[in-house]
Amino acid sequence: MGDSKRQRILMVSDFFxxxxxxxxxxxxxxxxxxxxxxxxxxxxxxxxGNRSGVRYMTGGLKVYYVPWKPFLMQNTLPTFYxxxxxIRTILIREQISLVHGHxxxxxxxxxxxxxxxxxxxxxxxxxxxxxxxxxxxxxxxxKVLQFTLADVSQAICVSHTSKENTVLRSGLPxxxxxxxxxxxxxxxxxxxxxxxxxxxxxxxxxxxxxxxxGADLLVEVIPEVCRMYPNVRFIVGGDGPKRVRLEEMRExxxxxxxxxxxxxxxxxxxxxxxxxxxxxxNSSLTEAFCIAILxxxxxxxxxxxxxxxxxxxxxxxxxxxxxxxDPTDMVQAIKKAISILPMIDPQDMHNRMKKLYDWHDxxxxxxxxxxxxxxxxxxxxxxxxxxxLACGAWAGKLFCLVMIIDFLLWRLLxxxxxxxxxxxVPDIVLSHDED
Amino acid sequence: xxxxxxxxxxxxYIHDDCEGPHPVDTHHIVIKRNSxxxxxxxxxxxxxxIKAIYLCLLNGTLGTIFLLSMLSSACLVKSYYxxxxxxxxxxxxxxxxxxxxxxxxxxxxxxxxxxxxxxLQPVLNENVTPFTCYWSLVLLVCGKKELILAFKVVKPPVKxxxxxxxxxxxxxxxxxxxxxPAEDK
Numbered sequence: 001m002g003d004s005k006r007q008r009i010l011m012v013s014d015f016f017x018x019x020x021x022x023x024x025x026x027x028x029x030x031x032x033x034x035x036x037x038x039x040x041x042x043x044x045x046x047x048x049g050n051r052s053g054v055r056y057m058t059g060g061l062k063v064y065y066v067p068w069k070p071f072l073m074q075n076t077l078p079t080f081y082x083x084x085x086x087i088r089t090i091l092i093r094e095q096i097s098l099v100h101g102h103x104x105x106x107x108x109x110x111x112x113x114x115x116x117x118x119x120x121x122x123x124x125x126x127x128x129x130x131x132x133x134x135x136x137x138x139x140x141x142x143k144v145l146q147f148t149l150a151d152v153s154q155a156i157c158v159s160h161t162s163k164e165n166t167v168l169r170s171g172l173p174x175x176x177x178x179x180x181x182x183x184x185x186x187x188x189x190x191x192x193x194x195x196x197x198x199x200x201x202x203x204x205x206x207x208x209x210x211x212x213x214g215a216d217l218l219v220e221v222i223p224e225v226c227r228m229y230p231n232v233r234f235i236v237g238g239d240g241p242k243r244v245r246l247e248e249m250r251e252x253x254x255x256x257x258x259x260x261x262x263x264x265x266x267x268x269x270x271x272x273x274x275x276x277x278x279x280x281x282n283s284s285l286t287e288a289f290c291i292a293i294l295x296x297x298x299x300x301x302x303x304x305x306x307x308x309x310x311x312x313x314x315x316x317x318x319x320x321x322x323x324x325x326d327p328t329d330m331v332q333a334i335k336k337a338i339s340i341l342p343m344i345d346p347q348d349m350h351n352r353m354k355k356l357y358d359w360h361d362x363x364x365x366x367x368x369x370x371x372x373x374x375x376x377x378x379x380x381x382x383x384x385x386x387x388x389l390a391c392g393a394w395a396g397k398l399f400c401l402v403m404i405i406d407f408l409l410w411r412l413l414x415x416x417x418x419x420x421x422x423x424x425v426p427d428i429v430l431s432h433d434e435d
Numbered sequence: 436x437x438x439x440x441x442x443x444x445x446x447x448y449i450h451d452d453c454e455g456p457h458p459v460d461t462h463h464i465v466i467k468r469n470s471x472x473x474x475x476x477x478x479x480x481x482x483x484x485i486k487a488i489y490l491c492l493l494n495g496t497l498g499t500i501f502l503l504s505m506l507s508s509a510c511l512v513k514s515y516y517x518x519x520x521x522x523x524x525x526x527x528x529x530x531x532x533x534x535x536x537x538x539x540x541x542x543x544x545x546x547x548x549x550x551x552x553x554x555l556q557p558v559l560n561e562n563v564t565p566f567t568c569y570w571s572l573v574l575l576v577c578g579k580k581e582l583i584l585a586f587k588v589v590k591p592p593v594k595x596x597x598x599x600x601x602x603x604x605x606x607x608x609x610x611x612x613x614x615x616p617a618e619d620k
Contacts (some may be wrong), residue, residue: 053561053562066565068565086564086565423594
């Protein structure tokens with residue numbers, strides 16, 4: 001396998017630091033590993049409060065916090081063409097060779113991919129979540145996704161289930177979609193030197209306490225498990241609208257000394273909470289992948305999870321006990337997990353996770369996708385418009401009109417502000433101070 | 436000695452290095468004046484003025500009103516010209532400080548002086564707006580929360596700012612060297 005040429009990648013998403021989450025972590029860690037492979041990576045996201053302008057993160061990762069205000073759930077206001085000037089400026093001044101968008105729910109990502117394709121750049125899209133087909137919101141979201149992915153060079157999904165979901169929603173040919181799972185920073189998530197001892201079995205739950213993360217299931221499961229096993233204790237980390245329900249459950253069943261509510265846990269403290277437990281409980285109702293169970297397995301915890309989405313693909317069978325998203329089934333799964341707990345060796349689990357999941361491996365695989373994307377042929381506007389026409393009887397024509405207007409606006413912008421007037425930014429070479 | 440050192444379509448950079456008993460290092464960024472447009476504007480105003488006088492002679496009242504409105508417009512235009520910047524300068528007086536000057540078309544000059552020991556670091560800063568990005572030369576000043584812009588109005592390209600930044604770094608003896616960042620191969 002020959003060495004890849006050094007690429008200059010622009011990662012675009014509405015979700016990035018200082019927000020914490022799966023997508024944010026993925027973009028940051030993937031960018032760091034790509035920088036270690038010798039590529040240049042620039043991230044573009046919207047401004048978070050006062051955090052606006054250019055910032056540099058570890059390793060020289062440059063982040064543009066563009067001052068477009070978020071309007072709904074961290075998403076930039078969709079203006080179709082409003083972001084064309086700033087995206088064009090960033091692409092030219094950073095001499096970007098490829099644009100990588102993240103998350104179907106990010107309006108900035110969709111706009112950036114649309115403008116990048118208009119300007120002739122190759123684009124890659126990564127989908128991080130599963131979405132439905134039936135409700136009004138999903139139908140519209142899927143149509144937008146169909147529009148964006150009609151002309152994408154390559155796509156990446158984080159699990160095979162997610163690939164199936166993305167292909168069905170967007171109509172993208174499956175051969176264009178690659179599956180590259182997320183990974184975990186095993187250097188950070190290590191088991192404790194000594195496992196928590198004593199008769200007590202501690203079950204840890206760390207998730208946002210919202211409907212789709214199955215907080216309502218927890219309300220049914222926790223009292224039943226506490227009743228069946230007097231030596232089981234729960235630690236619940238996280239916050240959200242369903243926290244009130246859990247507090248009420250605690251009061252109703254007098255479980256104040258058996259169920260500890262930690263509130264929101266900063267990401268830096270997640271490991272210290274995980275190593276205080278024996279079993280990790282995940283009750284999500286939908287997951288494309290689940291980095292939380294990777295972190296738990298890396299810390300040596302046995303996982304009990306709902307069998308939804310891409311979760312069955314994440315861990316080997318001896319590290320996870322799966323259950324249907326039903327309280328009775330979950331209680332049975334916890335019962336089984338408690339019975340096999342003595343056979344679990346946390347350090348052995350951690351060592352296996354080190355071999356299975358590594359962000360450097362994800363970066364190398366992503367590099368291969370970039371190479372394939374860059375080998376795609378350049379197409380004229382007319383060839384590309386035919387792909388949009390195939391999106392639907394009315395939608396196809398609308399999408400074509402949107403792209404034609406985008407193309408005309410781009411040409412106008414080229415006349416008004418020629419590319420020669422946009423200065424190229426010199427690369428910052430980090431100096432290493434010597435003692 | 437005055438010499439145009441660097442230029443682009445909108446600005447030119449002049450470096451005035453005064454040697455002698457009181458050495459002063461002056462860097463000007465001058466906005467290029469499009470003389471064709473200015474001459475056309477003056478011609479247009481002159482024609483309007485002639486028309487106003489002609490109307491005044493023909494029809495006294497209407498002409499007087501037109502002439503008065505012409506004169507008031509001319510005064511407004513003159514005062515507007517007075518707010519237009521002709522050039523901005525950075526005057527480096529070694530061991531003493533840095534003077535930031537803004538020269539207006541009306542002849543007005545606005546200055547601000549920063550003592551040399553108050554300047555922590557001159558920085559080439561990237562600014563991001565909702566539609567574009569541009570470079571600016573700023574000074575980190577002790578005791579001030581905000582960055583002090585060396586050029587408040589003009590937004591020249593970074594190749595015109597680099598020599599000024601290097602001169603400021605040398606004058607303030609900042610810890611970092613004033614070498615250009617490494618170019619991408």
